[in-house]
Amino acid sequence: xxxxxxxxxxxxxxxxxxxxxxxxxxxxxxxxxxxxxxxxxxxxxxxxxxxxxxxxxxxxxxxxxxxxxxxxxxxxxxxxxxxxxxxxxxxxxxxxxxxxxxxxxxxxxxxxxxxxxxxxxxxxxxxxxxxxxxxxxxxxxxxxxxxxxxxxxxxxxxxxxxxxxxxxxxxxxxxxxxxxxxxxxxxxxxxxxxxxxxxxxxxxxxxxxxxxxxxxxxxxxxxxxxxxxxxxxxxxxxxxxxxxxxxxxxxxxxxxxxxxxxxxxxxxxxxxxxxxxxxxxxxxxxxx
Numbered sequence: 001x002x003x004x005x006x007x008x009x010x011x012x013x014x015x016x017x018x019x020x021x022x023x024x025x026x027x028x029x030x031x032x033x034x035x036x037x038x039x040x041x042x043x044x045x046x047x048x049x050x051x052x053x054x055x056x057x058x059x060x061x062x063x064x065x066x067x068x069x070x071x072x073x074x075x076x077x078x079x080x081x082x083x084x085x086x087x088x089x090x091x092x093x094x095x096x097x098x099x100x101x102x103x104x105x106x107x108x109x110x111x112x113x114x115x116x117x118x119x120x121x122x123x124x125x126x127x128x129x130x131x132x133x134x135x136x137x138x139x140x141x142x143x144x145x146x147x148x149x150x151x152x153x154x155x156x157x158x159x160x161x162x163x164x165x166x167x168x169x170x171x172x173x174x175x176x177x178x179x180x181x182x183x184x185x186x187x188x189x190x191x192x193x194x195x196x197x198x199x200x201x202x203x204x205x206x207x208x209x210x211x212x213x214x215x216x217x218x219x220x221x222x223x224x225x226x227x228x229x230x231x232x233x234x235x236x237x238x239x240x241x242x243x244x245x246x247x248x249x250x251x252x253x254x255x256x257x258x259x260x261x262x263x264x265x266x267x268x269x270x271x272x273x274x275x276x277x278x279x280x281x282x283x284x285x286x287x288x
Contacts, residue, residue, distance in 0.1 A: 243287035
């Protein structure tokens with residue numbers, strides 16, 4: 001009887017151990033499954049936040065570039081290197097906006113397909129999407145303003161070029177007139193003088209070959225003008241004659257000059273230039 005009881009007890013204990021061991025394995029598998037699910041959920045959520053943090057960083061970059069573009073829009077002129085930098089910044093913003101748009105769309109899709117109920121995450125994503133749309137509109141407005149400014153600058157440059165052309169034409173016209181005035185002034189104040197022996201003056205047809213008692217004619221129609229010395233009457237103060245005898249053949253007011261001897265040779269001292277050349281632009285002196 002005792003042996004029977006012992007056998008029954010052993011059988012019961014073996015059955016109980018087998019039951020509890022099976023239940024423990026089930027619990028262990030459930031726990032491993034939950035741990036794996038938890039890890040996947042954490043990984044998924046961390047991925048969401050990483051993407052949103054990247055989007056927020058990109059929006060901060062856009063905000064910095066937007067501030068720079070706004071500042072450039074207020075300046076009067078934009079240099080070529082600044083214009084290139086602005087274009088590069090606008091291109092960078094477009095790339096960032098495009099990337100953010102793709103990432104937000106992908107994140108939205110993931111959240112909709114996810115079994116998780118992440119209301120705060122969805123709310124945050126909606127705000128990011130709203131911020132992105134506002135930045136797109138803001139950048140577009142800045143681009144339009146900068147484009148209008150560029151157009152205005154081009155118009156101003158065309159206007160400046162036109163004004164510069166007018167100034168250049170006026171400068172040329174003034175220079176031409178000044179040249180004409182200078183030439184006229186030089187012509188007005190140009191005088192010629194010559195001195196020589198009677199023979200030399202006759203040979204150059206400056207005086208006529210008249211008879212003994214006839215008056216000599218000074219400056220015939222065909223006299224040799226190249227034989228004369230050309231001068232500016234305003235600057236001529238004296239004419240050295242390098243001769244011991246001299247006689248002025250052309251007509252000049254008496255009080256406008258003096259005929260002086262210096263070291264035994266005659267010199268004409270012009271006392272009043274305007275009066276001296278008032279009758280004739282030519283001075284002819286016969287020397288011996």
